[in-house]
Amino acid sequence: MTRIAFLGLGHMGLPMAKNLVAAGHELVGFDVVPAAVDAARAAGITVAASGADAARGAEVVITMFPSGRHVIDAFSGDDGLLAAAPAGSLFIECSTIAVSEAREAHDLALAAGQRNVDAPVSGGVVGAENGTLTFMVGGSDEDFAAAHPLLEAMGARIVHCGGPGLGQAAKVCNNMILGITQIAVAEAFVLGEQLGLTHDALFEVASHASGQCWALTTNCPVPGPVPTSPANRDYRPGFAGTLMAKDLGLARHAIEETGVGAALGLHAEEIYARYAEGPGAARDFSGIIETIRSASAAAQRAE
Ligand code: NAD
Numbered sequence: 001m002t003r004i005a006f007l008g009l010g011h012m013g014l015p016m017a018k019n020l021v022a023a024g025h026e027l028v029g030f031d032v033v034p035a036a037v038d039a040a041r042a043a044g045i046t047v048a049a050s051g052a053d054a055a056r057g058a059e060v061v062i063t064m065f066p067s068g069r070h071v072i073d074a075f076s077g078d079d080g081l082l083a084a085a086p087a088g089s090l091f092i093e094c095s096t097i098a099v100s101e102a103r104e105a106h107d108l109a110l111a112a113g114q115r116n117v118d119a120p121v122s123g124g125v126v127g128a129e130n131g132t133l134t135f136m137v138g139g140s141d142e143d144f145a146a147a148h149p150l151l152e153a154m155g156a157r158i159v160h161c162g163g164p165g166l167g168q169a170a171k172v173c174n175n176m177i178l179g180i181t182q183i184a185v186a187e188a189f190v191l192g193e194q195l196g197l198t199h200d201a202l203f204e205v206a207s208h209a210s211g212q213c214w215a216l217t218t219n220c221p222v223p224g225p226v227p228t229s230p231a232n233r234d235y236r237p238g239f240a241g242t243l244m245a246k247d248l249g250l251a252r253h254a255i256e257e258t259g260v261g262a263a264l265g266l267h268a269e270e271i272y273a274r275y276a277e278g279p280g281a282a283r284d285f286s287g288i289i290e291t292i293r294s295a296s297a298a299a300q301r302a303e
Pocket of ligand 1: 010032065096
């Protein structure tokens with residue numbers, strides 16, 4: 001049994017906290033939004049009056065916040081989480097943030113006499129509820145080993161990706177592949193439509209050929225071939241366009257910092273940033289096919 005402070009009880013954090021309680025850990029939660037605190041209380045989670053109060057008695061502090069700024073702000077200052085927790089506590093930072101921000105948070109933790117791993121997740125809200133998340137972990141061998149039993153209570157696959165920040169690096173690289181391939185699959189279906197190819201025929205060929213990928217065989221952007229994909233429910237997420245735009249924004253940040261020539265990653269970021277400002281705010285990222293289809297129709301009309 002570990003004494004855990006869990007900060008950030010939103011879409012992901014609340015079900016993750018519930019799984020830790022179900023695994024027998026002593027957990028105190030906190031969120032800055034009163035409605036999230038009420039929902040946590042209703043779910044049987046013990047709630048503190050502030051983040052610092054929750055951290056004061058903890059051996060492990062888990063954070064699940066919207067962005068890197070939230071993490072740095074919550075960690076820092078005289079009344080921050082790093083100052084409040086007993087020296088030598090393990091901070092498991094699960095938010096999706098920039099690699100550079102994860103390393104900044106790690107340095108702050110070490111300077112305050114605390115331990116830290118970055119442990120972003122994939123698997124979405126369903127994975128958080130079912131305890132089947134994938135954790136990508138960056139940190140020392142010792143801290144990874146200490147975090148492992150807790151991550152196991154929330155996830156099905158826990159991968160040690162290397163030193164500080166490398167969990168976030170794995171996450172950003174994976175999601176860059178996903179963002180690019182989802183656009184590629186959508187473009188192929190729209191091109192097939194124009195050439196007279198049925199969705200079923202293209203799916204039957206590509207899903208067994210070298211075009212095979214998750215964006216096609218699980219998140220198929222047209223209704224029919226994969227009955228569980230968001231296309232069959234009018235693109236209700238799933239993984240919203242805004243979240244893909246956020247993750248590709250982190251990819252852009254990493255590309256610019258390293259100077260890597262990732263032209264498709266940068267282009268995908270632009271496409272999803274525009275989508276997120278429009279229909280992608282409320283729709284799955286595979287709904288990008290509708291944008292591609294209407295842009296194609298407009299281009300054809302202009303010819
Ligand atoms: P969310 O906005 O629902 O939850 C974040 C919570 O953190 C909010 O309730 C917010 O009030 C709280 N918060 C912010 N600052 C705080 C502070 N200082 N102290 C306490 N609480 C604070 O977001 P989410 O969907 O749960 O996502 C959380 C993180 O997980 C994000 O970084 C996101 O990119 C990542 N993620 C989300 C998904 C998904 O499908 N939703 C999938 C993978 C990764």
